[in-house]
Structures are given as C-alpha cells and as structure tokens.
Amino acid sequence: MLSKNKTGWLLLSPTILILILVGLVPFFYVLYVGFFKWNPLAVDPSMQFEGFALNYRRLIFDEVFLESIWRSIKFSVVTLTLELTLGFLLALSLLSSFPLKSFFRSVHTLPLVIAPIVVGSIFKLFTVQGLGPLPHLLKDYFGYTLNYGLNADQAFWMIVIMDVWHWTPFVTLTLLAGLSALPQDPYESAKIDGANNFQIFVHITIPMMVPVLIVVIFIRLMDSLKIVDEVWMLTGGGPGYATRFTGIHIWKEVFEKRYYGLGSAMSILYLYITIVICWVLYSVMVSRGKNED
Amino acid sequence: MRKILFALVASIFSFSAMAGGHADWFKEAGAPYKGTVLQGVAENTPPGQFAGEVLAKEFEKLTGIKVQLENTSWDQMYDKAIKDMEANSGIYDFVYIEQDIVYDYLNRDFLVNITEGLANNPDLQAPGVSLDDFTTFIDYFKDGSGDVFGVPMEAFIKVYLYRKDLFERADAKAQFRAQYGYGLTPATSFDQYRDNAEFFTHFCAAEGMECWGTTVQGHTGHPASTYEFLESIAPSFGLYNWGVNMDSYQSCVENGGQLNGGRAKAALNFWTQLLPFAPPEALQSTWSEVGSSFAAGRAAQGWVYGENAAWIATDAEKSAVVGNVGVMLPPTAPGVMTQAASGNGYIGYYDGGAYGIPHSSKNKEATMLWLQYVALNEHQADWAIAGGRITHKGTYADPKVMAVDEQADGYFTLMRDTGFLYAGAPPFPFHGAGRGAIDPFIYSALAGEMTPEEALDGACQALDTVMSDLGYQN
Known part of the structure; x- marks a missing residue:
C-alpha cells in the first residue's frame, strides 16, 4: 500500500512541482510585492515598506481603478448575457436538422481557434476609420458614423461585439454537448402531460442544464473579467478611459508606469473581487437549482 | 520592398568594396564567435528593417555570427527589452534604446559601457569606426563622463510635409485668396496652418478627392498622441520639457511649472481644433498610420516623422505622392525659433x-x-536612403543621399542645416511613468470628453503626483 502511494506521489510530483513553480510561487510573490512601495523609476528604486497594506488602502480611494472594475463588471454582464442567449439559441438550432448543418457548425466554430490578439487585429482592419470597410458601409447605407476613436459608447460596444463574435461558439458548443446528453424521459413525460415547447424549455431543459450553465458562466465570466489582448489591439483602452478595463489598467500601471507594488496590490484585489463575484454567483445558482428540485 | 531590394543590391556592392578594407578585419575578429546567434529587439521602423534584412545578413556572411533582429511594435519592443533586462535573463544581446528612454536605462544600470568595453578589449576595436564620425546625436547616449552606452542607428527630425501638387494648383490658390484674403502657401504660422487645413478639407471634398487638410497623430488609446503633443506641438508653441520645472520637478503653474499654462493650453487647443480637418482615421493613428495616411495622399500637410519622409517622397511602390512632397520646418510661435537657435528651447x-x-x-x-559593424561609414548612405535617418556627419555628402535629398525636397539638407533647432527628450529617468500619467488626459481632450484646459489641469496634477510619489520633487 505504502509502495503504491509512493508511486502515485512520484508520478504526481512533476505536476505538483510545476503547479508550485508557475502557480503558487508567482502568486505569493505578487502578494508579497503588493505590500511594498516599489517603482524602479523612483529616486529610490528599492522596495520600501511604508505601513501595512498601504497600497490596498490607496486603492480604496483610487477612482480610476474602481471605475475600471465597474467597467469590467459591466462588460462581463453584457457579454455574458448576449453570449448565453445567442449560444443557447444556436445550440438549440444545431440540435435539429437543416441543410448544410455541418458546414455551418464548422464555420461557426472558427473564431474559437483564433488568438485574441489576432481577433483584435481583424476587427481593427474591418472597423478602423479610413481603412476598414465597415465604417464606409455604415456611412454609405445608413448614414451612421462609426468612429470608436472618438465615441466612447461605440468603443465599448465594439469590444462587446468582438467578444461575442469570438466566444459565442464556445458557449454554443458547450451547451450543445450538454443538450445532447440530456435524458429523453422527462421530455416524453412532459409531452404526454400536454406541455408545450416553451413550458418544456423553461421547466425541463433549463433546470437540467444548470450544471452545464454554471460551468459556462464561470469560464466566460472569469475570461471576460480579465480581457486585455483584443482591447489592447482595437482601442488601447481609449478613447480616454472608455475601454480601460481592469486588466489593461493594471498592465499600464505595471509595465508603462512601473508601479510594481501598487500593480501587484491591484492584481490581488481584483483576484479577490473575481472570486467573490464567482462565489456569489455560484451560491445563487446552486440555491436556485435546489429550490427548483 | 523595392527600396530594400535596391539597398540590398547596393550594399552587396559596398560589401564587395569593403572586402579590401574592413572585411578582413571583421572576418578575423569574428572567427572566435563563429556560430554565435545574437538576439536583438527593436522597433519595426524602416531603419530597423534595413538593419535586420540587409546589415544582419552581410554581417553573418562575413563573420559567421548570426544576428536575429526582432523588429516589433513600439510597445512590445519596450515590454520585451525591459522585462529581459529587469529579470537579467539574457534573452537579448542588444536592444533598441530610444533617445527618451536612455536616461531611464542608465539610471537603472541596464547597459554595458561600450567605451569601456572596447578599451578593455583592444582586439575588438574595429578599424574604420570612429565616434568622431557620428553627428552630435551620439551625445544623448553618453553618460556624464562621456562614455558611450548606445550606438546610434537612427536619428531624424519631425518635419512639416505638404503636398506641392495641391498647394500649387491655380484654382486652389484663387479660392484660398478669395476666402482668406491672403495667398496660399505652406504654413509658417499656426493661424495659416489652420486656414490651410480648413481650406483643403473643403477643397478636396468639393473636388471629390479623398483628402483632408492635415494629419493628426491622435490615437485616443496609444501614447503616440501624447508624444505628438509633447514633442512637436507643445515645443513649437514654446512649451519645453513637458512644462516641468527642471529645478523643482513641478509641472502645474501654481507650483512653478507650465504644463497647464497659457502656452500649453494654446497648443492643445490648436491641435484638437485641427481634428475636423484631419482624415477620419486620425483618432486611431500612431506615427506609422500618419506616415501611411500622408503617403496615400489623404492629407495636404502635417507633422510627419523624418523616418517616413524619405520613402513618402521617393518610393512609388508605397507612396502615392512621390514627386509632390514638400518639406519644411514646422510652424512655430513668435520667439520660439530664436530660443531654439540660442539653445534655450527647441522646435x-x-x-x-x-x-x-x-x-x-x-x-x-x-x-x-555587430554594433561596430552597423556603425561603419560604408553602410550609412544606403541606410539613410532606406530609412530616412542619418547618424554620421559624412552621410550628408554622399552622392546617393544627395540624389534622394533632391527628390525629397531637401529633407536631408534640412536635417543637416536645422537639426540644431531640435533637441532630444528631456532627461527624465521617470519618463514612462510621467508620460503614462499624462496619456489619459490627452486622449480625453482628443475625444472631446474634456476641454483642453481641463485636460491639462488634470494632466499636470497627475504628473506632479507621479513625480512626488517617485521622490523627485524637492
């Protein structure tokens, strides 16, 4: 038994070592740095301890940081709602048969395999004023001026559209897998009882899909809260602060302004907020699921 | 591409010519390092492309030392280089040092003292390379004792480019005079610049041409816009060193600085008011897009980086305005030129x-x-033609450069004769942090979310906070 355990630990040890090195060590280092005032561009470039949790206390009053969090949450809620709605509709439609279904499913999945930075480039080429076809088409056919370098709302919604385009296929595929695996008995019973399609969807499909939905929501929520690459390429966080999500804000503070201590504190605080949001969401969904049972 | 090919062919000739001169020395000196791979990271500019595509290949052929130059975007270049130097990981053997960041790098002791390194290794000192051959631009890469920490590979000034074909049109001249009451000429004052911009925007629209009155490097999410304001527009209004009081490191007027002073506000007002006369892509344009917009014929005039001036004026494959490019010094406020000439300011x-x-x-x-190889006089002319840059005094007189100079309306001559009116960035070790504090306010002013006055009031406070936070204020 002991020897069996030893073999198990031996086989697991590379994974554990890698997890410690690339997961725990950086995490605790960032946690440690977050308690110091440290900017290598300063007169004194060394790490300085200036009171307990100074950076965290400073962040509580940092309007730009707090606004970036609010902006990120707003972005996540909007994209998540759109992606779940569209993804569910697409997944349901892919359950039924229609001509060129396989072709549509393949094409629809393509955005998933594109790197976020490339997605940003594609959207930039399509939408940038002067070069991109979209502003020309919108202007010529609808008289609408698209200039997200100037218009903060357009910039925000352009990033929402980009994210929805990029990640809805993920939601669709995951939900499709869940829908395909649902047992058929409850549906047959419901039909015998005279339930219509809407009633079946609300009272049978949705409750049975809750576990899959929780997974999808968590993955997409965490991803959307840490969005950087696509935004970086498309708007750079502008105009002004309009698309300066927390990930971009932290990057700018750490790598442009070199506020390593403050930036580390921001990262930890943001991680904490993300965990809290996920925990609240999880609790709500699980308790609702239990009530419906 | 044709320019690069031309340069490649030309450099093969110069390579052959060099064979009798320094080639043997480099071959011999490089022998112990044969097979070594040097990694470099630099900004993807025309001079950087020439170094990577032409000089690196020649150097490898001669010495067996492979040079892999990663030419990437400005942000990525800094990101990669600084992370590598901070972590001391040794990924890069050489890095691009932009003139404004050198004070930061020296302050943090990132760089090898090249003067000292060569003095300690006389065997590595290449014949034909002399610091005296460089223009005074090399001084920016020296420390207090005069030791060199960087070998200049590009140097240029930001000039005023204008479309000669548009400015010389008889109908345009007549319409302009009728509308503004004076003759249409390239701008020498800000009022004239604005009038030209307004006029050509309407003129082009009436003629059905896709062109506007001026370029504006006004990306609302990229530091390029802050750079255009701080390094071109503001100095030409007489605001130097970002408006920072160099004794007290304060930038707000109430503390002795000038970043939210009259000149700064006049400059930002002037600049943001040009936006209606700029191509629609202006608010998403960095330095590269400004060059491309002008080359595509989409602007009648503008502040354009010199690294782009030569190819815009001469490369018919990439530029639609070859033969029609005029080059001048940008307009300045009264008194600025005198201050610049006396060394008390810059344009x-x-x-x-x-x-x-x-x-x-x-x-x-x-x-x-490798760094000495790129510093050889033999390469400088082709490099200047490919990249619009000059780092060696002798390059100006090279026949090939003079021929291009003529095509480019005297850009190189202008750089040689008026370069002293320009100056490097202020010696701020906190450059990145300071600029990062100003950026959002410039973006907001360009996007119309703040008035120029509000933006500069906010910018100076943010900059003062950073300078105080970093311990620079007395």
Missing part, C-alpha cells in the same frame, strides 16, 4: 535611437563587433 524632438548591450547579454564581445 521639436530630435528623435531616434541606438543599439545598446544589456548587462544580461551572454555574448557581449560578439555584440560589440
């Missing part, structure tokens, strides 16, 4: 950069050979 940044060796490099000796 814009003398831009450019150098290759330096990080302490973390694992191949310092081989890299020193």
Whole structure:
C-alpha cells in the first residue's frame, strides 16, 4: 500500500512541482510585492515598506481603478448575457436538422481557434476609420458614423461585439454537448402531460442544464473579467478611459508606469473581487437549482 | 520592398568594396564567435528593417555570427527589452534604446559601457569606426563622463510635409485668396496652418478627392498622441520639457511649472481644433498610420516623422505622392525659433535611437563587433536612403543621399542645416511613468470628453503626483 502511494506521489510530483513553480510561487510573490512601495523609476528604486497594506488602502480611494472594475463588471454582464442567449439559441438550432448543418457548425466554430490578439487585429482592419470597410458601409447605407476613436459608447460596444463574435461558439458548443446528453424521459413525460415547447424549455431543459450553465458562466465570466489582448489591439483602452478595463489598467500601471507594488496590490484585489463575484454567483445558482428540485 | 531590394543590391556592392578594407578585419575578429546567434529587439521602423534584412545578413556572411533582429511594435519592443533586462535573463544581446528612454536605462544600470568595453578589449576595436564620425546625436547616449552606452542607428527630425501638387494648383490658390484674403502657401504660422487645413478639407471634398487638410497623430488609446503633443506641438508653441520645472520637478503653474499654462493650453487647443480637418482615421493613428495616411495622399500637410519622409517622397511602390512632397520646418510661435537657435528651447524632438548591450547579454564581445559593424561609414548612405535617418556627419555628402535629398525636397539638407533647432527628450529617468500619467488626459481632450484646459489641469496634477510619489520633487 505504502509502495503504491509512493508511486502515485512520484508520478504526481512533476505536476505538483510545476503547479508550485508557475502557480503558487508567482502568486505569493505578487502578494508579497503588493505590500511594498516599489517603482524602479523612483529616486529610490528599492522596495520600501511604508505601513501595512498601504497600497490596498490607496486603492480604496483610487477612482480610476474602481471605475475600471465597474467597467469590467459591466462588460462581463453584457457579454455574458448576449453570449448565453445567442449560444443557447444556436445550440438549440444545431440540435435539429437543416441543410448544410455541418458546414455551418464548422464555420461557426472558427473564431474559437483564433488568438485574441489576432481577433483584435481583424476587427481593427474591418472597423478602423479610413481603412476598414465597415465604417464606409455604415456611412454609405445608413448614414451612421462609426468612429470608436472618438465615441466612447461605440468603443465599448465594439469590444462587446468582438467578444461575442469570438466566444459565442464556445458557449454554443458547450451547451450543445450538454443538450445532447440530456435524458429523453422527462421530455416524453412532459409531452404526454400536454406541455408545450416553451413550458418544456423553461421547466425541463433549463433546470437540467444548470450544471452545464454554471460551468459556462464561470469560464466566460472569469475570461471576460480579465480581457486585455483584443482591447489592447482595437482601442488601447481609449478613447480616454472608455475601454480601460481592469486588466489593461493594471498592465499600464505595471509595465508603462512601473508601479510594481501598487500593480501587484491591484492584481490581488481584483483576484479577490473575481472570486467573490464567482462565489456569489455560484451560491445563487446552486440555491436556485435546489429550490427548483 | 523595392527600396530594400535596391539597398540590398547596393550594399552587396559596398560589401564587395569593403572586402579590401574592413572585411578582413571583421572576418578575423569574428572567427572566435563563429556560430554565435545574437538576439536583438527593436522597433519595426524602416531603419530597423534595413538593419535586420540587409546589415544582419552581410554581417553573418562575413563573420559567421548570426544576428536575429526582432523588429516589433513600439510597445512590445519596450515590454520585451525591459522585462529581459529587469529579470537579467539574457534573452537579448542588444536592444533598441530610444533617445527618451536612455536616461531611464542608465539610471537603472541596464547597459554595458561600450567605451569601456572596447578599451578593455583592444582586439575588438574595429578599424574604420570612429565616434568622431557620428553627428552630435551620439551625445544623448553618453553618460556624464562621456562614455558611450548606445550606438546610434537612427536619428531624424519631425518635419512639416505638404503636398506641392495641391498647394500649387491655380484654382486652389484663387479660392484660398478669395476666402482668406491672403495667398496660399505652406504654413509658417499656426493661424495659416489652420486656414490651410480648413481650406483643403473643403477643397478636396468639393473636388471629390479623398483628402483632408492635415494629419493628426491622435490615437485616443496609444501614447503616440501624447508624444505628438509633447514633442512637436507643445515645443513649437514654446512649451519645453513637458512644462516641468527642471529645478523643482513641478509641472502645474501654481507650483512653478507650465504644463497647464497659457502656452500649453494654446497648443492643445490648436491641435484638437485641427481634428475636423484631419482624415477620419486620425483618432486611431500612431506615427506609422500618419506616415501611411500622408503617403496615400489623404492629407495636404502635417507633422510627419523624418523616418517616413524619405520613402513618402521617393518610393512609388508605397507612396502615392512621390514627386509632390514638400518639406519644411514646422510652424512655430513668435520667439520660439530664436530660443531654439540660442539653445534655450527647441522646435521639436530630435528623435531616434541606438543599439545598446544589456548587462544580461551572454555574448557581449560578439555584440560589440555587430554594433561596430552597423556603425561603419560604408553602410550609412544606403541606410539613410532606406530609412530616412542619418547618424554620421559624412552621410550628408554622399552622392546617393544627395540624389534622394533632391527628390525629397531637401529633407536631408534640412536635417543637416536645422537639426540644431531640435533637441532630444528631456532627461527624465521617470519618463514612462510621467508620460503614462499624462496619456489619459490627452486622449480625453482628443475625444472631446474634456476641454483642453481641463485636460491639462488634470494632466499636470497627475504628473506632479507621479513625480512626488517617485521622490523627485524637492
């Protein structure tokens, strides 16, 4: 038994070592740095301890940081709602048969395999004023001026559209897998009882899909809260602060302004907020699921 | 591409010519390092492309030392280089040092003292390379004792480019005079610049042409816009060193600075009011897009980086305005030119950069050979033609450069004769942090979310906070 355990630990040890090195060590280092005032561009470039949790206390009053969090949450809620709605509709439609279904499913999945930075480039080429076809088409056919370098709302919604385009296929595929695996008995019973399609969807499909939905929501929520690459390429966080999500804000503070201590504190605080949001969401969904049972 | 090919062919000839001169020395000096691979990271500019595509290949052929130059975007270049030097990981053997960041790098002791390195290794000192051959631009890469920490590979000024074909049209001249009451000429004052911009925007629209009155490097999410304001527009209004009081490191007027003073506000007002007369892509344009917009014929005039001036004026494959490009000094406010001439001011940044060796490099000796190779006089003319840059005094007189100079409306001559009116960036070790504090306010002013006055009031407070936070204020 002991020897069996030893073999198990031996086989697991590379994974554990890698997890410690690339997961725990950086995490605790960032946690440690977050308690110091440290900017290598300063007169004194060394790490300085200036009171307990100074950076965290400073962040509580940092309007730009707090606004970036609010902006990120707003972005996540909007994209998540759109992606779940569209993804569910697409997944349901892919359950039924229609001509060129396989072709549509393949094409629809393509955005998933594109790197976020490339997605940003594609959207930039399509939408940038002067070069991109979209502003020309919108202007010529609808008289609408698209200039997200100037218009903060357009910039925000352009990033929402980009994210929805990029990640809805993920939601669709995951939900499709869940829908395909649902047992058929409850549906047959419901039909015998005279339930219509809407009633079946609300009272049978949705409750049975809750576990899959929780997974999808968590993955997409965490991803959307840490969005950087696509935004970086498309708007750079502008105009002004309009698309300066927390990930971009932290990057700018750490790598442009070199506020390593403050930036580390921001990262930890943001991680904490993300965990809290996920925990609240999880609790709500699980308790609702239990009530419906 | 044709320019690069031309340069490649030309450089093969110069390579052959060099064979009897320094080639043998480099071959011999490089022998111990044969097979070494040097990694470099630099900004993807025309001069950087020439170094990577032409000089690196020649150097490898001669010495067996392979140079892999990663030419990437400005942000990525800094990101990669600084992370490598901070972590002391030794990925890069040489890095691009932009003139404005050199004070930061020196302050943090990132760079190898090249003067000292060569003095300690006389065997590595290449014949035909002399610091005296460089223009005074090399001074920006020296420390207090005069030791060199970077070998200049590009240097240029930001000039006023204008479309000769548009400015010389008889109907345009007549309409302009009727509308504004004076003759249409390239701008020498800000009022004239604005009038020209307004006029050509309407003129082009009426003629059905896709062109506007002026370029504006106004990306609302990229530091390029802050740079255009701080290094071109503001100095030409007489606001130097970002409006920072160099004794007290304060930038707000109430504390002795000038960043939210009258000149700064006049400059930002002038600049943001040009936006209606700029191509629609202006608010998403960095330096590269400004060059491309002008080359595509989409602007009648503008502040354009010199690294782009030569190809815009001469490369018919990439530029639609070849033969129609006029080059002048940008307009300035009264008194600024006098201050610049006397050394008490400047009309814009003398831009450019150098290759330096990080302490973390694992191949310092081989890299020193490479840096001296790029500094050879033999390469300078072709490099100047390909990249619009000049780092050596003798390059101006090269027949090939003079021929291009003529095509480019005297851009190189202008750089030689008026370069002294320009100056490098202020010696701020906190450059990145300071600029990062100002950025959002410039973006907001350009996007119309703040008035120029509000933006500069906010910018100076943010900058003062950073300078105080970093311990620079007395």
